Amino acid sequence: MTITEASRKYDISADTLRYYERIGLIPDVPRNKSGIRDYDETSCQWIELMKCMRKAGVQIEALIEYVALFQQGDATNEARKQILIEQREQLIRRMADMQASLERLNQKIDRYEQWAIPGNKKSSCPVQH
Amino acid sequence: MTITEASRKYDISADTLRYYERIGLIPDVPRNKSGIRDYDETSCQWIELMKCMRKAGVQIEALIEYVALFQQGDATNEARKQILIEQREQLIRRMADMQASLERLNQKIDRYEQWAIPGNKKSSCPVQH
DNA sequence: TATTGACTTGGACCCGGCTCCACATGATAT
DNA sequence: ATATCATGTGGAGCCGGGTCCAAGTCAATA
Structure with missing residues (x-):
């Protein structure tokens, strides 16, 4: 799924999706050979989760830390x-x-x-x- | 009541109280002969109301408009x-x-x-x- | 092969809502 | 009289959370 498609699917601007990835609110999105983002199921789930949390006003900082810890595994x-x-x-x-x-x-x-x-x-x- | 006292009473900084008055979130506070604010019962009620509304995230713009209309009377x-x-x-x-x-x-x-x-x-x- | 159009990046800009600052003024204490 | 101190003002600065833009790259089409 391209960024435009993901943007439409979740009603979040492409700029915001890139911004979220940049600041670590969602983990890095897979890319194709040309460096174009290709949102997969996992990326989509993160987007959906963060959309829900942000809509409710949960602090970005806390969410970023959560994602960072998540990427470090079960420990x-x-x-x-x-x-x-x-x-x-x-x-x-x-x-x-x-x-x-x-x-x-x-x-x-x-x-x-x-x-x-x-x-x-x-x-x-x-x-x- | 001075601004410092009102500030303590409502746990809102003096800067914020002045700011609220400046933008019209609360009506003008009465002053003494030297131009010092003297918060009266009415001012306090406005502060208390706005504290409650802002804590809940009600938009400042809407509240400002409400205050402006209020000052225009029953119509x-x-x-x-x-x-x-x-x-x-x-x-x-x-x-x-x-x-x-x-x-x-x-x-x-x-x-x-x-x-x-x-x-x-x-x-x-x-x-x- | 040249043009179009979607995508990339880094950085600048914007907005709401305060928060801070410098400087002025007036009341009070020494 | 002078120093202190709270308060006043206007305006600049800050922070969170995006949003916009310029310049570059690539894939597909004419």
């Missing part, structure tokens, strides 16, 4: 697991922050809706902020 | 509500992405844990990626 399994656990914790914390924000948004939206009910204007519904 | 209530609704939708989408990522992290961590059980090494638990 690094425990370290890799620790990275995943740390990132999971951060993810959970961030989701909690978002949940809190979501609840406030809901409250505020409710207040604006109350305000919009005729006869309810100034009386029961002081819209603040 | 903008509907527009403000629409901003909140849009941001709520984005938040929900991002939380779903994070949930997907969280589930993958959980799976991967499980696999590393299976691998760590003696006798389970190569047989049943191919740790990939």
